[in-house]
Amino acid sequence: MGNRLSRDAKAMRPSPIRALAKITADKRIISLAGGHPSPDSFPVDDIGKVIADLSRSISARELQYGMTAGNLDLRREIVGILAERGVDTALEQVFLCSGSQRGLDLIGRVLLDPGDTILVEIPTYPGAIACFRNLQAEMVGVPQDENGLKTDVLQKTLEKLRQDHRRPKLIYTIPNFQNPSGATMSVERRAELAEIAAREGLYVLEDDPYCDLYFHENVRDSLRPVAALGKGEVIYLSSFSKILAPGLRTAFISGPKDLIEIIELAAQASDLCSSTLDQNIVLELIRNGALKHSIGRIRQLYEGRATALLAALKASMPQSVEWNEPRGGFFLWVRMPDSIDAEEMLERAVKRGVAYVPGAHFCVDGSGRSEMRLCYSKESPERLREGAELLAQTIKETLQKS
Amino acid sequence: MGNRLSRDAKAMRPSPIRALAKITADKRIISLAGGHPSPDSFPVDDIGKVIADLSRSISARELQYGMTAGNLDLRREIVGILAERGVDTALEQVFLCSGSQRGLDLIGRVLLDPGDTILVEIPTYPGAIACFRNLQAEMVGVPQDENGLKTDVLQKTLEKLRQDHRRPKLIYTIPNFQNPSGATMSVERRAELAEIAAREGLYVLEDDPYCDLYFHENVRDSLRPVAALGKGEVIYLSSFSKILAPGLRTAFISGPKDLIEIIELAAQASDLCSSTLDQNIVLELIRNGALKHSIGRIRQLYEGRATALLAALKASMPQSVEWNEPRGGFFLWVRMPDSIDAEEMLERAVKRGVAYVPGAHFCVDGSGRSEMRLCYSKESPERLREGAELLAQTIKETLQKS
Numbered sequence: 001m002g003n004r005l006s007r008d009a010k011a012m013r014p015s016p017i018r019a020l021a022k023i024t025a026d027k028r029i030i031s032l033a034g035g036h037p038s039p040d041s042f043p044v045d046d047i048g049k050v051i052a053d054l055s056r057s058i059s060a061r062e063l064q065y066g067m068t069a070g071n072l073d074l075r076r077e078i079v080g081i082l083a084e085r086g087v088d089t090a091l092e093q094v095f096l097c098s099g100s101q102r103g104l105d106l107i108g109r110v111l112l113d114p115g116d117t118i119l120v121e122i123p124t125y126p127g128a129i130a131c132f133r134n135l136q137a138e139m140v141g142v143p144q145d146e147n148g149l150k151t152d153v154l155q156k157t158l159e160k161l162r163q164d165h166r167r168p169k170l171i172y173t174i175p176n177f178q179n180p181s182g183a184t185m186s187v188e189r190r191a192e193l194a195e196i197a198a199r200e201g202l203y204v205l206e207d208d209p210y211c212d213l214y215f216h217e218n219v220r221d222s223l224r225p226v227a228a229l230g231k232g233e234v235i236y237l238s239s240f241s242k243i244l245a246p247g248l249r250t251a252f253i254s255g256p257k258d259l260i261e262i263i264e265l266a267a268q269a270s271d272l273c274s275s276t277l278d279q280n281i282v283l284e285l286i287r288n289g290a291l292k293h294s295i296g297r298i299r300q301l302y303e304g305r306a307t308a309l310l311a312a313l314k315a316s317m318p319q320s321v322e323w324n325e326p327r328g329g330f331f332l333w334v335r336m337p338d339s340i341d342a343e344e345m346l347e348r349a350v351k352r353g354v355a356y357v358p359g360a361h362f363c364v365d366g367s368g369r370s371e372m373r374l375c376y377s378k379e380s381p382e383r384l385r386e387g388a389e390l391l392a393q394t395i396k397e398t399l400q401k402s
Numbered sequence: 403m404g405n406r407l408s409r410d411a412k413a414m415r416p417s418p419i420r421a422l423a424k425i426t427a428d429k430r431i432i433s434l435a436g437g438h439p440s441p442d443s444f445p446v447d448d449i450g451k452v453i454a455d456l457s458r459s460i461s462a463r464e465l466q467y468g469m470t471a472g473n474l475d476l477r478r479e480i481v482g483i484l485a486e487r488g489v490d491t492a493l494e495q496v497f498l499c500s501g502s503q504r505g506l507d508l509i510g511r512v513l514l515d516p517g518d519t520i521l522v523e524i525p526t527y528p529g530a531i532a533c534f535r536n537l538q539a540e541m542v543g544v545p546q547d548e549n550g551l552k553t554d555v556l557q558k559t560l561e562k563l564r565q566d567h568r569r570p571k572l573i574y575t576i577p578n579f580q581n582p583s584g585a586t587m588s589v590e591r592r593a594e595l596a597e598i599a600a601r602e603g604l605y606v607l608e609d610d611p612y613c614d615l616y617f618h619e620n621v622r623d624s625l626r627p628v629a630a631l632g633k634g635e636v637i638y639l640s641s642f643s644k645i646l647a648p649g650l651r652t653a654f655i656s657g658p659k660d661l662i663e664i665i666e667l668a669a670q671a672s673d674l675c676s677s678t679l680d681q682n683i684v685l686e687l688i689r690n691g692a693l694k695h696s697i698g699r700i701r702q703l704y705e706g707r708a709t710a711l712l713a714a715l716k717a718s719m720p721q722s723v724e725w726n727e728p729r730g731g732f733f734l735w736v737r738m739p740d741s742i743d744a745e746e747m748l749e750r751a752v753k754r755g756v757a758y759v760p761g762a763h764f765c766v767d768g769s770g771r772s773e774m775r776l777c778y779s780k781e782s783p784e785r786l787r788e789g790a791e792l793l794a795q796t797i798k799e800t801l802q803k804s
Contacts (some may be wrong), residue, residue, distance in 0.1 A: 039462030060441030063647035245465035276649035
């Protein structure tokens with residue numbers, strides 16, 4: 001079969017995180033890997049009630065093919081949600097799709113040719129790496145620090161690319177509670193990014209699934225999307241997967257009107273429309289206030305977990321190990337001494353009963369060898385504490401052997 | 403924006419049928435265009451009951467990310483459905499996706515590079531044309547007659563392509579109640595197609611959404627898919643959109659195991675998974691017998707409509723107009739005298755109050771100018787009769803003017 005596959009298909013690789021799922025399916029393993037939202041976060045009762053209402057009100061209309069751009073009323077609500085986030089958007093600039101991953105693929109399909117250069121953060125979301133790799137894009141990494149994407153390095157990277165006659169089409173960024181780093185881009189960096197992108201004619205692809213999951217109200221203002229700054233061309237992507245439930249497969253894109261039109265053409269020929277029932281359910285959960293209520297509860301849930309993990313790391317980790325303190329979202333990033341290969345160490349950690357994702361899976365430049373992503377969304381505070389302890393033991397053991 | 407789009411995007415065009423939808427949204431227009439299943443066909447009550455049950459039983463499990471290949475229990479049921487159709491398939495050869503259109507795109511993505519040659523029927527489904535065009539495939543047409551794809555012409559086409567050093571990767575066919583022709587491929591032609599494809603190392607992409615919608619039990623045996631013949635490599639695609647409801651966005655692919663694995667990789671990076679609720683609903687409608695019951699009812703519905711349209715065409719059309727008698731599905735194909743341009747005539751037809759899709763939209767070789775697709779799925783028998791009469795008047799008027 002091999003030589004009859006497309007070039008895209010020949011480049012496709014299994015997701016390293018989905019492969020890890022086989023290990024973490026064993027309930028005895030404490031998973032700091034994953035990255036899925038906690039089942040405890042889903043507003044199951046609210047969704048049950050909305051589904052019960054739907055079972056009574058459903059008509060043929062909800063069961064026919066939907067509009068390619070998505071349910072009109074839901075798009076109207078999303079215009080409102082975007083406005084609350086500071087993003088001023090017209091209805092025809094909003095496109096619904098079956099999850100953010102689908103959004104990434106649609107955006108990639110209409111913008112990227114094989115060999116095109118794009119910029120991504122180091123580290124970044126592996127699902128985006130896989131999507132862009134499958135489209136044969138060449139990814140150039142730009143590092144982050146605790147204030148997110150380093151815009152000074154971005155500037156230098158663009159200059160270097162220009163010397164090589166490479167003109168990147170877009171920069172992919174997750175400014176809020178980044179996956180995997182947990183870092184949040186500072187307000188200053190956001191302004192600089194928008195400025196640079198506008199000047200260079202670079203699309204900013206802003207992926208923002210975690211923005212509502214801040215732990216303290218006082219950081220809220222600093223989370224305003226790059227898309228809210230009114231500079232340059234920003235394609236904004238967000239989702240209900242982390243604030244309602246991923247099974248509902250509803251995400252949204254907003255961006256320049258002409259680009260959204262092309263995305264709709266791409267979707268017409270690649271999925272026609274997304275699930276009409278899912279969109280109806282999400283719409284009702286917004287209208288009846290369940291979403292707002294749910295978000296408040298979810299914030300507390302994850303804040304409790306982050307606090308537990310951070311405290312346990314502090315109590316158990318050797319001094320040579322460093323990590324950041326996320327202000328929201330699911331993740332934090334751990335740096336270990338250079339002598340440790342996180343990929344090699346994983347088997348030992350799993351034997352002790354804890355799993356994580358090695359840092360290299362998130363880095364397109366071959367870095368991340370002695371780093372790892374820890375996800376605190378899935379496990380209870382008790383299990384997180386235990387997991388941190390087991391991980392600390394594994395690291396200490398590995399340091400002693402090296 | 404134009405020069406920053408991908409080559410794929412530059413080739414994208416709006417669907418001519420979706421554009422027609424704006425005209426047919428006017429309820430006064432009798433639509434023989436469309437192609438959607440009738441809302442009257444949806445088992446709304448059965449779906450309502452299943453949703454009500456789901457509202458009581460739902461747990462976090464159904465709301466989490468699902469498996470990329472789809473709900474395991476539903477895939478097991480589909481193995482059974484395929485067996486009833488004569489297709490012997492293992493569980494790991496079945497992949498669920500969010501509608502057939504999504505299936506076409508996934509299959510295209512893993513098999514086709516820009517410039518690859520593929521074979522399609524003349525006429526064929528415009529959604530497939532759009533999908534393959536967006537992937538930059540070069541489509542070569544093979545004509546049909548009342549017995550479906552002309553396998554002798556296929557043979558000659560392959561020889562000619564070989565002389566031009568072009569090796570097509572796949573042939574796309576809709577053997578049962580074809581969209582748009584309404585023709586059904588004969589048993590002999592299916593055997594010949596399988597034979598030729600096996601010999602030439604050509605994938606058969608068999609799209610079979612209408613197989614259950616036969617009007618008489620006695621044609622059932624002649625509908626056995628090419629995939630059931632056990633020859634060559636057949637990728638079989640079918641859907642619940644026409645036998646339950648399209649809003650449920652559930653279709654399935656079965657094919658060679660190694661190809662299904664690559665399709666799963668493509669889906670991992672382009673949508674992660676399809677709607678878990680939709681799949682749960684479809685599963686329950688199969689298990690509780692509602693699907694089987696629904697299909698029986700739907701067959702009668704469409705048979706009544708086909709009969710009404712055929713009788714009305716016979717009563718009103720001028721002698722120089724020809725059409726076929728479909729034995730199932732939604733469509734029939736009309737050939738008018740060469741002096742008529744179906745595209746030009748459309749405006750006049752719409753003024754009289756009836757719409758259809760001009761034949762050229764279905765033909766990759768520039769043919770179909772004096773042809774049209776009539777769809778009898780949407781309108782009531784009364785409206786179909788009226789529509790046929792209005793169409794006949796339009797054709798007579800056009801013939802007089804030319």
